[in-house]
Amino acid sequence: MMKLNTLNKWRSPGLICLSLALAGLTMMLSTGCTFSDHPEIPPGVSRELAEQRAQMLSQIRYELTLTIPDAVDQPIRGALIIHLHLRDASRPLVLDFKTSSRNLLALRVQGRSVEYTYANGHVVIPSEALQPGENVITTTFIASDVALNRNPDYLYSLFVPDRASTAFPCFDQPNLKARFRLTLDVPAEWRAVSNGETISCRIHGPRTTYQFAETSPISTYLFAFAAGRFDVETAERHGRLMHMYHRETDANTLRRNAETIFDLHGRALDWLEEYTGIPYPFGKFDVVLIPSFQFGGMEHPGTIFYRADRLLLDASATQTEKLGRASLIAHETSHMWFGDLVTMEWFDDVWMKEVFANFMAAKIVHPAFPDINHDLRFFLTHYPAAYSVDRTQGANPIRQPLENLSEAKSLYGAIIYNKAPIVMRQLERLIGEAPFRDGLREYLNTFRFGNASWPELIDILDRRTEEDLKSWSRVWVEEPGRPTITTELRLNDDGAIASLVLRQTDSRGRGLIWNQWLNVLLVYPRGARYFPIQLNSERVRVAGAVGLPAPEFIIPNGRSLGYGLIELDPVSRRFLLAHLPEERDALRRAIAWVTLWEEMLEGQVTPRTMIELALRLLPGESVELNVQRLLNDVVTAYWRFIPTTVRSELAPRLETLFWRLMERASTTSLKSTYFRAYRSIVLTEEGVQRLERVWRKALTIPGLPLSERDLMTIALELAVREVPHWSEILDVQLERIENPERKTQFAFVRPAVSADTATRDAFFESLKSAENRRHEPWVLEAVRYLHHPLRARQSITYIRPSLDLLEEIQRTGDIFFPKRWLDATLNGHSSQQAADIVYQFLDEHPDYPWRLKAKILQSADGLFRATTLLKRSVVGDE
Ligand SMILES: [Zn+2]
Numbered sequence: 008m009m010k011l012n013t014l015n016k017w018r019s020p021g022l023i024c025l026s027l028a029l030a031g032l033t034m035m036l037s038t039g040c041t042f043s044d045h046p047e048i049p050p051g052v053s054r055e056l057a058e059q060r061a062q063m064l065s066q067i068r069y070e071l072t073l074t075i076p077d078a079v080d081q082p083i084r085g086a087l088i089i090h091l092h093l094r095d096a097s098r099p100l101v102l103d104f105k106t107s108s109r110n111l112l113a114l115r116v117q118g119r120s121v122e123y124t125y126a127n128g129h130v131v132i133p134s135e136a137l138q139p140g141e142n143v144i145t146t147t148f149i150a151s152d153v154a155l156n157r158n159p160d161y162l163y164s165l166f167v168p169d170r171a172s173t174a175f176p177c178f179d180q181p182n183l184k185a186r187f188r189l190t191l192d193v194p195a196e197w198r199a200v201s202n203g204e205t206i207s208c209r210i211h212g213p214r215t216t217y218q219f220a221e222t223s224p225i226s227t228y229l230f231a232f233a234a235g236r237f238d239v240e241t242a243e244r245h246g247r248l249m250h251m252y253h254r255e256t257d258a259n260t261l262r263r264n265a266e267t268i269f270d271l272h273g274r275a276l277d278w279l280e281e282y283t284g285i286p287y288p289f290g291k292f293d294v295v296l297i298p299s300f301q302f303g304g305m306e307h308p309g310t311i312f313y314r315a316d317r318l319l320l321d322a323s324a325t326q327t328e329k330l331g332r333a334s335l336i337a338h339e340t341s342h343m344w345f346g347d348l349v350t351m352e353w354f355d356d357v358w359m360k361e362v363f364a365n366f367m368a369a370k371i372v373h374p375a376f377p378d379i380n381h382d383l384r385f386f387l388t389h390y391p392a393a394y395s396v397d398r399t400q401g402a403n404p405i406r407q408p409l410e411n412l413s414e415a416k417s418l419y420g421a422i423i424y425n426k427a428p429i430v431m432r433q434l435e436r437l438i439g440e441a442p443f444r445d446g447l448r449e450y451l452n453t454f455r456f457g458n459a460s461w462p463e464l465i466d467i468l469d470r471r472t473e474e475d476l477k478s479w480s481r482v483w484v485e486e487p488g489r490p491t492i493t494t495e496l497r498l499n500d501d502g503a504i505a506s507l508v509l510r511q512t513d514s515r516g517r518g519l520i521w522n523q524w525l526n527v528l529l530v531y532p533r534g535a536r537y538f539p540i541q542l543n544s545e546r547v548r549v550a551g552a553v554g555l556p557a558p559e560f561i562i563p564n565g566r567s568l569g570y571g572l573i574e575l576d577p578v579s580r581r582f583l584l585a586h587l588p589e590e591r592d593a594l595r596r597a598i599a600w601v602t603l604w605e606e607m608l609e610g611q612v613t614p615r616t617m618i619e620l621a622l623r624l625l626p627g628e629s630v631e632l633n634v635q636r637l638l639n640d641v642v643t644a645y646w647r648f649i650p651t652t653v654r655s656e657l658a659p660r661l662e663t664l665f666w667r668l669m670e671r672a673s674t675t676s677l678k679s680t681y682f683r684a685y686r687s688i689v690l691t692e693e694g695v696q697r698l699e700r701v702w703r704k705a706l707t708i709p710g711l712p713l714s715e716r717d718l719m720t721i722a723l724e725l726a727v728r729e730v731p732h733w734s735e736i737l738d739v740q741l742e743r744i745e746n747p748e749r750k751t752q753f754a755f756v757r758p759a760v761s762a763d764t765a766t767r768d769a770f771f772e773s774l775k776s777a778e779n780r781r782h783e784p785w786v787l788e789a790v791r792y793l794h795h796p797l798r799a800r801q802s803i804t805y806i807r808p809s810l811d812l813l814e815e816i817q818r819t820g821d822i823f824f825p826k827r828w829l830d831a832t833l834n835g836h837s838s839q840q841a842a843d844i845v846y847q848f849l850d851e852h853p854d855y856p857w858r859l860k861a862k863i864l865q866s867a868d869g870l871f872r873a874t875t876l877l878k879r880s881v882v883g884d885e
Pocket residue numbers: 306338339342360361364
């Protein structure tokens with residue numbers, strides 16, 4: 008039974024009067040402090056500092072009061088009381104406060120003013136002021152806005168991985184978990200939400216004061232709050248009350264999505280309680296939907312933040328978007344156990360929380376989509392993305408050393424989110440499902456409300472298997488790259504298999520062996536045979552295949568269990584290129600397609616051949632996940648891997664086919680998938696005119712309702728194609744947009760599609776100011792249009808300055824921004840000149856931060872390969 012209602016005047020129950028903790032703010036006396044340089048403490052939290060503090064400190068409690076002013080340009084003032092236990096008071100105590108010394112207004116220890124120093128974002132309290140056992144630090148300060156995402160009528164914190172200390176003084180490292188008690192003083196019309204339950208909410212004149220219950224022990228990066236003009240939906244699932252804070256103005260959008268959002272959270276919570284054997288550990292459960300939030304979601308315990316448009320889907324949402332939403336919700340909910348209840352000791356193991364979140368999400372999403380082939384989904388979600396990094400020169404290992412938390416942001420990427428779940432599935436296969444789950448239960452119970460490292464988990468799992476998990480982990484987790492897996496088939500004179508051997512090699516020459524299970528697939532006209540084998544040495548025989556007749560084709564990675572660059576034998580490759588559309592099994596079609604695509608990137612198959620194969624596959628492809636993959640790859644090859652002349656030649660065929668398949672599609676979701684592909688490839692005059700008629704609503708597509716967002720994109724696509732009156736189209740579109748946030752976004756992106764080069768230049772210039780990069784999703788959309796392949800000749804001039812900006816972007820941007828900035832900059836290019844700019848940049852910066860250099864190499868890989876593939880097609884390889 009569920010209840011759902013919009014409570015516009017929602018207030019938490021039980022309004023309790025409280026004396027303002029803020030009073031403390033004004034009562035604080037200014038201290039006779041001194042500031043001096045402390046060069047021995049480097050900026051950021053070094054591993055050394057973190058280890059030292061972890062030994063000294065325990066039982067930390069923060070009582071934090073923040074006053075959010077009415078105007079966005081006024082500073083946020085704060086008062087803080089820190090309680091902590093010191094094992095050893097013989098050394099100075101280092102607090103993190105990554106702003107300016109001027110922002111620290113007062114600081115007292117045990118009620119007395121102290122001679123502290125401020126250096127490199129740290130407040131150093133001398134040992135004389137400290138005592139063994141309980142200590143109390145009180146401070147008043149001005150919070151820096153860096154991680155507070157302030158807007159005129161709302162704000163939200165985003166502290167991962169080390170930004171809590173930009174807002175208030177604290178010990179900003181994941182293994183110093185603390186209890187937080189927050190008081191927020193906000194404009195009277197605002198609502199506020201945080202990790203803890205709202206225990207009181209007091210309106211006093213033009214202000215409201217919210218007081219939140221003390222949290223369980225959580226890491227600083229997980230502490231969060233949001234406040235502003237939010238509406239709230241409430242629902243109950245299995246006796247658990249949930250609130251959804253949002254700013255959506257369209258009642259239809261809300262009605263269409265709210266129940267599903269609550270359902271998905273309710274089911275994820277139930278599943279996780281069952282799997283882990285541990286009840287939801289954080290009391291209350293709320294979600295906050297934030298427009299243009301930097302990530303899909305962030306797992307703050309008790310108050311998950313989401314990017315609003317990932318949860319509030321349009322009526323034209325594709326199946327992929329619906330599955331994506333379910334996975335995202337399952338992912339963030341899994342974090343409540345994996346990451347929040349048990350947290351990595353240090354950010355080098357950040358991948359652990361992400362892998363478990365994705366791994367559990369894959370399991371949780373199954374029952375909610377009974378019609379989906381989940382092996383297929385796992386394959387298509389994880390393999391192409393993992394390969395996209397692992398095939399590059401910039402590939403990184405899953406677990407990366409980290410010397411300073413200030414670099415933690417650069418650890419994230421496809422290897423953590425996509426390769427690690429594949430590896431974890433291998434681990435589960437190696438140990439067995441039940442022992443694996445029992446191991447995880449032991450791990451969660453042993454370290455609950457605490458921290459653990461990967462080796463500590465491996466110790467627990469190692470006791471449950473005969474396998475040598477430590478060597479296994481060294482190759483899969485501590486090293487980058489993938490094996491090359493080849494088949495060696497020998498036939499007898501009578502055509503029967505004399506021997507079938509699988510061989511793995513390390514293309515990087517390290518001689519690594521990726522111990523893994525494979526399901527070798529042999530396909531015959533009358534069916535398929537699978538042979539599970541453990542590839543735990545360089546060469547392994549598939550003994551069961553000996554004596555069988557020669558198959559039509561062999562894929563070493565049947566059922567998508569294994570991981571590596573699969574090199575097909577020539578017979579199998581020829582057969583698949585000719586007959587793949589006849590394959591009846593959807594997963595086999597997907598595996599074969601992805602395998603051939605990887606072969607294309609290695610130069611074994613031409614891009615033109617792959618496009619032609621896709622055009623033959625699509626009319627018969629009934630599985631939407633496969634359609635999505637094929638269209639995605641065709642669009643990539645179309646813009647990037649074939650010469651312009653071939654593109655013009657192919658355009659009419661692609662447009663006609665996509666339009667026809669859209670009209671024929673039986674679901675809105677599939678129609679939408681084809682329509683979006685059409686919209687992105689359309690080039691002929693006739694095709695573009697048709698798109699314009701759709702935008703003008705002179706042509707409707709039966710069964711496909713277009714949302715405000717769809718129309719916005721169409722207008723931008725028309726402008727980038729420089730249709731007559733493109734400027735007027737943009738004007739009208741801007742006028743049409745009803746949602747105020749989307750209106751601002753459209754106005755922001757608009758100059759990036761202008762046909763006027765000077766306007767685009769000026770827009771690019773504006774991005775050099777960090778202030779103009781605040782709304783990262785908007786920036787990325789605009790940068791993608793700036794570098795649209797149709798504009799590549801001109802936008803090539805932005806590549807070098809974009810690379811020059813990268814270090815600053817790393818500093819000012821959020822976790823995923825640097826890589827996405829690079830992708831948006833480079834993905835529209837395929838010329839040798841563009842590649843040369845990247846090579847030259849790398850040559851000129853031999854000492855460039857290596858993690859950032861790796862990101863450049865990852866993002867530029869497609870560009871480098873494009874230049875090679877295009878050269879081949881010019882010399883007549885097609
Ligand atoms: Zn996550």
